[in-house]
Structures are given as C-alpha cells and as structure tokens.
Amino acid sequence: MRRFLAGESEDMTWFQNWTGIVKQAVTDGRTMRRVRVVSVPLSDYARYGLDLARHNNAAGEDIRYLDRRDAAGLPEFDFWVFDSNRVAKLHFTDDHKLLGAEIITDPSVVVECSTALDDAFHRSVSRDEFAARIQSP
Template identity: 35%
Template sequence: MTQNVPDFVTMLRAAERSAVHLEMRDVYSVGDEVAEFEEFKRTGHIDLDPTAAWWPAWLGIVRETVGRGVVMRRARIISEPVTDYIRWEHAATPLNIEAGEQVRWLPRRQASDIALPGNDFWLIDDTLVRWNHFTGVGDWDDPKYSVSDDPAVIKLCETAFETVWERGIPHDQYTV
C-alpha cells in the first residue's frame, strides 16, 4: 500500500495510456454536488453548460488528458430502478462524453458474479489504484482517498473494471 496520496490532477497529468474509474454506489452526497442535485430533484432540470459550477475544472483536465492520447473510461454499476442520484448523473453524463470520457452503465443484477473491490476507484496506467472512500450516506470519509501499487490489488481492479466494461451498456444506449 502506497501511503503518499498524490493530488488527482497530478495523477491524471502523469497518465500515459489509461485512466479508468469504477463507481459502485447508488447515492453520493458529496458537498460540491448538493445544490445542483437538489435543484434537479425539485425541477428535473440540469445545467449542461460546461462553464457552470464545478464543470470547467473537471472538463478541462479530461480534455487535456484525452488530448494527450490517454483513454479515459468510466463504468457505473447501478441498481434498478435507479435512484434520483443516478438519474441526475445520467442526465449530466453528456458533458463527460463531450470532454472525451467514455461511459458505460451496468445494472447491478448483471454484476453478481464479478469479484469487485470494496470501494470505488481510479486505475491509472494499470500501475496505481486510487481508492475513493465514502461514508454510509455517501459523503467523503476521512481520509477521502488512499492509493495502492500492490500488483494483486491492481490486478483485481483491472479485472473488475474490464469485466464491468465488457458487460456495460454505452451511455447513449442506456435509459433511466
């Protein structure tokens, strides 16, 4: 287990080939999304302006990373019927795709036979795993992140992600 957790932007800027992200929760409650999510629940509207809220920083680093030839893929394992949060994520995903990420969705019932790690993660160039730690209600835990360069952990994450990706439904084909 690597103890020093590099800044995420630094990790993406160091990526040479791939950055993959596996999300497995049906609800996240992190502070920087609360206002937009509450607005969506009240109105059903989502602001797809890439210059609004926190989007510019994220979309910029995605464009920069993909522009260097790094493939960025995100897979989400979700329960059905989907939660309001997943419905909101799905509605916002076109911005991720426009920036260069590839996104797929896998209904949880199709993941029952996949060996999955206990936490969401990013895997960078098949050499470093960055775990995202959340509380039971979906807010950031303390610490928020940890990393591992253990070959067995990397193999678990790589295999889990690729299996989910293979079974996953491309965003433009998945409806909520």
C-alpha cells in the same frame, strides 16, 4: 442536484474545470473511462449522475453503465485505476459522501482491479444506451 430534481436548467460553469481536464487528457492521447454499477430503478443521485455523464462523454470520457444485477463477481467497492499501476479505493459515508481514497500500489491488487474494470467495461452499455433503456416504458 436540486435544480435537476426540480426540472430546472443548470449553469454548468462549475463543471468546466473537470471537462477541461478530460478534453486535455484525451487530446494528449490518454484514455479516460469508467463503469458505473447502479441499482435499477435509479436513485435521484444516480439519475443526476446519469444526466451529468453526458457532459463527461462529450468531453471525451467514456462513462458506461452496468445494472447491479449483472455485476456478479466484481469487487464490492468503488475504485479508479490510474496508468495500470495505481488503484484509488474510494471510501464513502453511509449517505454516499466521499470521505477520501486509499492509494494502493500492490501489483496483485492493481491487476485484480484492472481485470475487474475490463470485465465490467465489456458487460456494460454506453451512457446513452442505458439512459434510453431506463427511460423507455
């Protein structure tokens, strides 16, 4: 992130493992998508994430963006849905460092989170559209 904030180019070697996983999953017919609910204006961390998302998208993951002001009714926590049968509820420190994930298999929670993900996905815009919107005056 330091390099990003300084406007320096970054060696993306450290990220190749993840983009390789994404490429293989997509090749195998799996869908990888997520919606990032963000506050505008973006924090430095969120701007860095937006920049990195272009690599995820190029690998086949569909990362979309939703302004927090348009996210009413969605869960107030970060989560991932896996294969429509597991939810990983993410836990963070106050300064946004990932502490870990709680795996939930309760069908009612999985359905609730899956529905919320679909809702958020349809309200969101592509990474590229979002980047163009926030960078235009």
